Amino acid sequence: MPETFEGRYRSLLENMMSGYAYHEVVFDEKGKPVDYIFLEVNKAFERLTGLKRANVIGKKVTEVLPGIEKDAADWIGVYGMVAITGNPIRFENYSEKLKKWYNVYAYSPKKGYFATTFEDISVRKELETCLFTSETKYRRLYETNRDGIVQTDRTGCIVECNKAYSDMLGYSKEELLDLTYQQLTPEKWRQMENEIVNQSWEKADYSPVYEKEFVRKDGTVFSASVRVLVVSDENGKPLEMWSIVRDITRRKQAEEAVTTEKNVLKGIMENTGANLAYLDPEFNFVSVNSAYAKGSGRSAEKLTGKNHFELFPNEENHAVFEQVRDTGKTVTFYDKTFYFPDQPGRGATYWDWTLAPVKDEKGNVQGLVLSLIETTRRKELEQELLEILEESQHRESEISSLLKASKAVLYNQEFQPIAQVIFDTCKELIGATAGYVALLSENEEENNVLFLDAGTLPCTVDPKLPMPVRGLRGETYKTGKVAYHNDFKHSKWTKLMPKGHVKLRNVLFAPLSIDNKTVGIIGLANKPGRFTKRDANMALAFGEIASIALMNSRILEALEENEKRLEEYAEHLEDLVEEEANKLKDAERLAAIGETAGMVGHDIRNPLQTITSSVYLAKEEVKLLSDHAKREELTESLDTIEEQVVYINKIVSDLQDFVKPLNPKIEEVDLRNLVKDAFLSIAIPENVKVLILIEEDLPQLVVDRYLIKRVLINLITNAVQAMPGGGTLTVNATYESGMALISIEDTGLGIPEENRNKIFKPLFTTKSKGQGFGLSVCKRLVEAHDAGSITFKSKVGKGTKFTIKVPTKARRPDGWKQTE
Amino acid sequence: MEANRIILIVDDDKSILRTFTRILQKHGYEIDTAETGKEAIEKADKKNYDLALVDIRLPDMDGTELLAKMKKQLQNTIKIMITGFPSIESGVKALDEGADAYLVKPVKPEELLMLIKEKLKNKN
Numbered sequence: 001m002p003e004t005f006e007g008r009y010r011s012l013l014e015n016m017m018s019g020y021a022y023h024e025v026v027f028d029e030k031g032k033p034v035d036y037i038f039l040e041v042n043k044a045f046e047r048l049t050g051l052k053r054a055n056v057i058g059k060k061v062t063e064v065l066p067g068i069e070k071d072a073a074d075w076i077g078v079y080g081m082v083a084i085t086g087n088p089i090r091f092e093n094y095s096e097k098l099k100k101w102y103n104v105y106a107y108s109p110k111k112g113y114f115a116t117t118f119e120d121i122s123v124r125k126e127l128e129t130c131l132f133t134s135e136t137k138y139r140r141l142y143e144t145n146r147d148g149i150v151q152t153d154r155t156g157c158i159v160e161c162n163k164a165y166s167d168m169l170g171y172s173k174e175e176l177l178d179l180t181y182q183q184l185t186p187e188k189w190r191q192m193e194n195e196i197v198n199q200s201w202e203k204a205d206y207s208p209v210y211e212k213e214f215v216r217k218d219g220t221v222f223s224a225s226v227r228v229l230v231v232s233d234e235n236g237k238p239l240e241m242w243s244i245v246r247d248i249t250r251r252k253q254a255e256e257a258v259t260t261e262k263n264v265l266k267g268i269m270e271n272t273g274a275n276l277a278y279l280d281p282e283f284n285f286v287s288v289n290s291a292y293a294k295g296s297g298r299s300a301e302k303l304t305g306k307n308h309f310e311l312f313p314n315e316e317n318h319a320v321f322e323q324v325r326d327t328g329k330t331v332t333f334y335d336k337t338f339y340f341p342d343q344p345g346r347g348a349t350y351w352d353w354t355l356a357p358v359k360d361e362k363g364n365v366q367g368l369v370l371s372l373i374e375t376t377r378r379k380e381l382e383q384e385l386l387e388i389l390e391e392s393q394h395r396e397s398e399i400s401s402l403l404k405a406s407k408a409v410l411y412n413q414e415f416q417p418i419a420q421v422i423f424d425t426c427k428e429l430i431g432a433t434a435g436y437v438a439l440l441s442e443n444e445e446e447n448n449v450l451f452l453d454a455g456t457l458p459c460t461v462d463p464k465l466p467m468p469v470r471g472l473r474g475e476t477y478k479t480g481k482v483a484y485h486n487d488f489k490h491s492k493w494t495k496l497m498p499k500g501h502v503k504l505r506n507v508l509f510a511p512l513s514i515d516n517k518t519v520g521i522i523g524l525a526n527k528p529g530r531f532t533k534r535d536a537n538m539a540l541a542f543g544e545i546a547s548i549a550l551m552n553s554r555i556l557e558a559l560e561e562n563e564k565r566l567e568e569y570a571e572h573l574e575d576l577v578e579e580e581a582n583k584l585k586d587a588e589r590l591a592a593i594g595e596t597a598g599m600v601g602h603d604i605r606n607p608l609q610t611i612t613s614s615v616y617l618a619k620e621e622v623k624l625l626s627d628h629a630k631r632e633e634l635t636e637s638l639d640t641i642e643e644q645v646v647y648i649n650k651i652v653s654d655l656q657d658f659v660k661p662l663n664p665k666i667e668e669v670d671l672r673n674l675v676k677d678a679f680l681s682i683a684i685p686e687n688v689k690v691l692i693l694i695e696e697d698l699p700q701l702v703v704d705r706y707l708i709k710r711v712l713i714n715l716i717t718n719a720v721q722a723m724p725g726g727g728t729l730t731v732n733a734t735y736e737s738g739m740a741l742i743s744i745e746d747t748g749l750g751i752p753e754e755n756r757n758k759i760f761k762p763l764f765t766t767k768s769k770g771q772g773f774g775l776s777v778c779k780r781l782v783e784a785h786d787a788g789s790i791t792f793k794s795k796v797g798k799g800t801k802f803t804i805k806v807p808t809k810a811r812r813p814d815g816w817k818q819t820e
Numbered sequence: 821m822e823a824n825r826i827i828l829i830v831d832d833d834k835s836i837l838r839t840f841t842r843i844l845q846k847h848g849y850e851i852d853t854a855e856t857g858k859e860a861i862e863k864a865d866k867k868n869y870d871l872a873l874v875d876i877r878l879p880d881m882d883g884t885e886l887l888a889k890m891k892k893q894l895q896n897t898i899k900i901m902i903t904g905f906p907s908i909e910s911g912v913k914a915l916d917e918g919a920d921a922y923l924v925k926p927v928k929p930e931e932l933l934m935l936i937k938e939k940l941k942n943k944n
Contacts, residue, residue, distance in 0.1 A: 605904030605925035606833040613839035616929035620846070645926060656905065 018117045019045040019102075025083040025112050026060065033080020034069070035060045036114075048120045049098055065097040072096070082106045083114040092121060101125030148224075148245035154201065156180035159240070168224070168247050170217035181243065184214050186221060197228055201241065204232040211248065222249045275372040278358070281325050281365055283308040283318075295374055297343055308370075313341060321355060325365050330356040335375050350379040398538060401429040405545045415553035419450055419546055423522060426510075426542035427453070430535045432524035434502055437546070438467065439512070439520035440477065445469060447477075447521065455526055460500030471496045473521055476509040480518045482536040482543070484508035488525075506531055510539035512547045514554070522546060604652050608645050615641050657777055662784045664704035668809055671701055671733055671740065678712035687726025694733040699808040701740055707781040708806065711790075714774045715744040715802050722748030722800060738811030739787065743803040750796035759792075782806065825940060826850040826867065828897075830860040830886065831875040840873065843929050844936070857881040857889070864893035870940060876903035876910055884910065887917035894918075898939045902927065 013020045020042040026035035038056040046053055056064045061076065069076055073093040082089050088107035095102060104118040142149055148165030152158050158176045166173045169184060182190055189212040200207040207228035213221045229242040269276050275292035277285055285303045293300040296311070303311070309318050317338075324331050332354045340346050352373045357365040408421035419437045427435055434455035438447045447467040452459075471493040475483040485491050486506045497504070508531045512520035522543050527535070615638045622638065625631040672694055684690060701708070719729050727747035734741050751759060760779045782788040782804045794800035827849045829840050837853045844851055852867065854860035857878045864872075872894055876883035883901055887894070901914040904925040911922045920939055923932070 600905075603904075606831075606836055608926040609904075610833070610835035610839050612926040613836070613843055613929055617839065617842055617846075649926060652904075 013040075014042045016042065016117075017044060018119050019048040020115065020117050021045050022115045023061075023079065023083075023113065025080050025114065027080070027112075033076055033083065035062050035076060036079055036083075037061070038064065039113075048100075048102075048118065065095075068097055079106055079114050079116070083108045083112050086111065092125065094125070146246075148243075148247070150176075150181065150243050150245065152181055152241050152243065154238075154241065156182050165245060168216075168222070168245065169214060175217075186213050186215055189213055193226075197241070200228045200230050201238050204230045204236055204238040206230075214245070222247055223252045224248055225251075273373055275370075275374070277303075277308075277370040277372075279308055279321075279368045279370060281367060283321055283325075283368070286367060292370075292372065295372065297340065312338075314338070321368065324355045324357055324368060328357045328359060328363065328365050330354060335379060348376075350375040398429060401425045401538075402541055402545065405542055409545055409549045409552065412549075413553060413556055415550050416450060418549040418553075422542050422546045422549065423451075423453070426522060426539060427524060430508070430524060430531070430538060431527050431529070432508070432531075433457075433526040433528070435522065435524040437512075437520065437522050438473075439550070440469065440518070447473060450520075454502050457502045457526070458500075459502040461498050465498060472507060473509045473523065476511050476521050477518045480511050480513055480516065482508065482510045482540050484531040484536055486530040502526070508535060508539055510536070510543035512543050512550055514547060514551050520546070520550065600652060600655060604648060608649055608652075611641060611645050615645070654774065654777055662707070662780065664707050664781075664784045666702055666704060666785075668700040669703055669705045669708070671698060671742065674701070674705065674709055675712060675731055678709050678716060681713050682716055682720065684720060684729075685726065688720055688723055689726075689728045691728060691730040693730065695735055698733055698735050698740060699810040702807045702809055702811065703785055707784060708804075711778045711781050711804060712742075712744070714778050715804075718774060718802075719744050719746035719748065719800070722746045722750075724748075727799070735808065735810070738808060739805045740808050741803055741805055743801050745799060745801035747799040750798055751792070751794040751800055752796055756794065760790075778802075778804075787811075824850065825870045826852065827936070828852045828854065828860065828863060828867075828869040828872045830854045830857070830872065830878065830883070831902075832856065832877075832879050833875070836875075840932075843933070847933055849936075855879070857883075857886040860886060861890055861893070864890050864897075869894070869897045870943070871898040871900065871936060873900050873902060876901055876914070877905070884913045884917050884919075887914070887919060891918065898936075898943055900935065900939070 020040070021038055022040040023036040024039055025033045026037060028034045037058065037060050039058075041051075041053050041056060045051070051064060061068055073095065075093070075095075078089065078091070081087070086108045088105065090103070090105045092101060092103045094100070099122075100120055101122040101124070102118045103121040103124075104116055106114050106116045108114045142162050145162060146164050148168045149162045150158055150165045151160035157180050158178075161173060161176050163173075166176055169176065171179070182194075185193060193210070193212055196207045196210055207226075209225050209227045211223060211225050213223055215221055225246045225248050227244045229244065230238045231240045231242065232238045269289040270291070272289075273291075275289065275295040277288040277292045280286055284305060284307050288296075288300050288303050290300060293303060296303065298311075308321070320331055323329075332352075334352050335350045336353060338349050338351055340349065352375050354369075354371045356369045356371070358367045358369055360366050404425050405422040408418045408425075412418045412421075423435065423437050427433075434453055434457065436449050436452040438449045440446075441448050445468060447469050449463065449467060452463065469477050472483050472485055472488075472491070475481075484507060485493075488494065488504045488507050494504075502525070504525050506525065506527055508524045508527075510522045510524075511518040512522065522539060524531070524535075524539065619635065619638050622631050622634045625634070672692075675692060675694070679690070716729065716731075723729070723746050730743070730745040732741075732743045732745065759775050779790050782790045786807050787805070788807070789805045790802060791805075792800055792802045825848070827844055829837055829844075829851060830853070831837050831840075832855050834855070837855070841851045841853060852863055852869070854863050857880045860872075860874070860878075872890075874883045874886060878886065881889075883903070887899060887901075899917075899919045900921040900923060901910075901919045902923045902925060903910060906922075906924045914922050921935060923935070
């Protein structure tokens with residue numbers, strides 16, 4: 001070799017990074033290499049081996065590194081073979097002497113000599129050892145892993161797989177090596193997987209874990225999670241692809257189970273009637289069901305993470321929560337009141353609630369389950385029911401009170417005791433403590449108290465003091481409506497109360513009405529609390545019942561009155577019957593009279609005619625007598641006979657008049673003329689004084705002139721005859737309500753008591769002459785006129801006064817009796 | 821005094837017939853009497869009377885009935901009815917049958933004489 005070349009070569013050897021040494025092998029006599037001698041070394045040699053050039057050149061290796069001959073690497077033998085055979089060798093070996101791994105290249109440039117170049121690979125070897133260790137470990141993992149591990153090429157052909165993978169898929173490893181992963185993947189997953197794989201390949205990186213399905217050999221499908229791992233070379237170029245496949249069927253099943261369980265729980269949570277909330281130990285909401293959210297008036301999202309007591313501050317409940325958390329014991333409440341501080345409009349709400357701890361395995365409280373059932377509606381219903389119950393009880397007591405009052409009306413007749421029962425019942429029902437019942441006085445000005453209940457308060461007012469109809473009670477009298485005032489002492493009526501009156505806090509007046517007129521009142525006062533509209537209605541009802549009682553009692557009074565009158569009438573009836581019987585007797589008698597009247601006319605008047613004629617003849621004879629005294633005497637006798645004939649004839653005339661039907665001819669007649677005419681027909685004795693007193697403006701009579709004239713003649717004749725010893729005869733006429741009252745009064749004998757009720761009867765005669773038919777005819781004639789009547793007053797020894805009443809022109813025309 | 825005036829008195833009461841006859845004869849009248857209606861009719865058939873004094877009630881008939889029956893015979897005779905039981909009906913009936921007067925018993929003789937005198941005077 002030329003110098004220059006050698007020089008350059010040396011320089012290269014000297015400066016190269018690898019160690020370089022040149023050796024001569026030492027053989028034993030049998031030609032077996034037993035040692036070698038260092039001929040040359042470079043700087044790297046010194047650095048890599050730690051041996052100094054000066055210490056090794058020319059020296060045997062056994063000298064430099066004593067014991068090397070026993071090194072397991074058999075350095076001397078290996079290098080000897082290279083020097084002998086000339087075959088280069090590359091190996092890695094551990095030098096126990098130098099405690100280093102070397103990558104060695106040995107070659108022989110000349111028989112018996114060898115050169116080595118080497119690198120210290122201890123670090124790499126160390127790593128390789130570790131790698132080996134981990135690789136072993138990983139291989140074991142790889143083989144025993146429950147996850148399938150598979151290596152594929154870029155196209156998807158399976159290159160390598162572990163047992164788990166083949167187990168998972170049900171293929172043998174050999175079978176798998178003929179397949180691609182795509183063939184093991186159901187169509188629907190391929191697109192997705194392809195994208196993931198491509199991305200990973202391009203990035204030469206891990207893929208995210210993704211889930212897919214695989215088809216087993218038997219055609220069944222299972223879920224798996226997969227992660228693709230792309231291995232690249234030093235330059236980042238992707239080389240191979242590994243996939244870790246995990247059968248997640250169980251996880252899926254577990255997940256499904258959990259999901260199902262969750263759904264079940266959720267279903268339970270959502271569908272239970274309860275409001276459920278799960279809170280952490282700090283009472284923050286972890287989750288709530290929708291019922292809870294709704295019940296709290298918030299969305300579930302707004303509740304989650306919030307603190308219960310920040311949202312619903314309540315010291316009492318806070319203490320309860322702490323107690324449950326700290327003791328781990330469940331607490332339950334029923335119908336607990338809660339006011340939402342942020343929702344005052346909701347008022348009181350009621351809740352059944354249970355707060356239960358959720359504990360971990362060690363019994364530590366992990367959270368709290370709050371279960372609420374709002375019972376507000378139930379509570380309200382209960383309250384309503386209670387109110388309805390109270391209402392119906394109140395109704396019942398109202399009805400039974402009204403019934404009691406009504407019974408009182410049915411079983412009693414007198415007003416006062418009924419009123420007392422009604423008042424007491426009404427007072428008790430309404431709850432008043434004082435009051436009275438009063439009736440309107442007849443003049444309608446006073447409120448006459450029937451009875452008064454002052455209650456327990458003192459009342460010193462004189463009960464006899466009048467109670468005028470005024471004030472609030474006056475309102476009731478006026479309107480017929482219930483009036484009440486709950487602050488009476490401040491009302492305008494207070495000043496009307498007399499001194500000593502019971503203090504009135506409140507008052508109520510209900511009317512007692514008959515025919516829509518208020519005729520009395522029930523007064524109530526001093527109810528603890530207030531009189532209500534309902535009280536007013538009830539008081540009105542009691543007032544109505546009392547009104548019925550009052551009406552009943554008044555009707556009863558009227559009935560009793562009528563009964564009494566009827567009794568009187570019945571008694572009177574006997575008289576009346578007697579009278580009628582008498583009348584009947586009279587009528588019979590009259591019939592007899594009528595029947596005989598004709599006969600009487602002849603049978604008496606014929607003799608009367610004979611007498612009259614005879615007296616005439618006798619008088620003619622007497623005139624011829626010369627004896628004056630005799631003549632006088634006979635004439636007197638004949639005159640007397642004539643007089644008696646006239647009287648008898650009068651009786652006959654009266655009798656005939658009495659049975660004759662009357663047909664008065666009504667006309668307007670002047671009483672003065674009539675009286676004058678009457679007096680013309682009567683001889684008034686000198687000892688009788690006549691007074692005629694007729695009212696100036698007396699209207700014309702409306703009578704039958706002849707009938708009334710006969711009546712007057714009759715009465716005047718009677719009067720004159722009643723005063724045989726003389727006296728005063730007074731004719732008086734006055735006007736009264738369309739009628740003329742004409743009286744004929746004498747100062748004569750008077751009519752004895754026992755005869756007074758007989759004097760108008762026909763054929764009644766007193767022993768003194770002048771009665772006979774007279775008065776009964778007078779009665780008949782007067783009564784033949786419209787509303788005509790005849791009456792008399794008499795005192796024995798003082799005289800008699802007959803009064804006839806006959807119609808005048810001033811009487812109402814429709815009262816006239818127009819007859820032929 | 822009027823001569824030859826003939827008066828028929830019809831009455832069932834003999835006393836009345838006797839007294840009236842005496843009174844009227846005294847005053848110059850010629851008197852016939854009848855006690856029944858039948859008798860009166862017989863008498864009137866035989867003789868013309870200037871005046872008849874007839875009681876309304878007769879035993880065999882009513883005086884007014886008699887008037888009706890003797891209408892022809894008593895055509896020119898003054899007819900005076902006399903009754904003890906006056907009534908408007910009988911009075912009206914009498915006048916309807918042609919009676920010239922209607923008197924009620926007891927009649928005063930003076931009045932009767934005056935009436936007869938007047939009626940006879942008017943007749944002539």
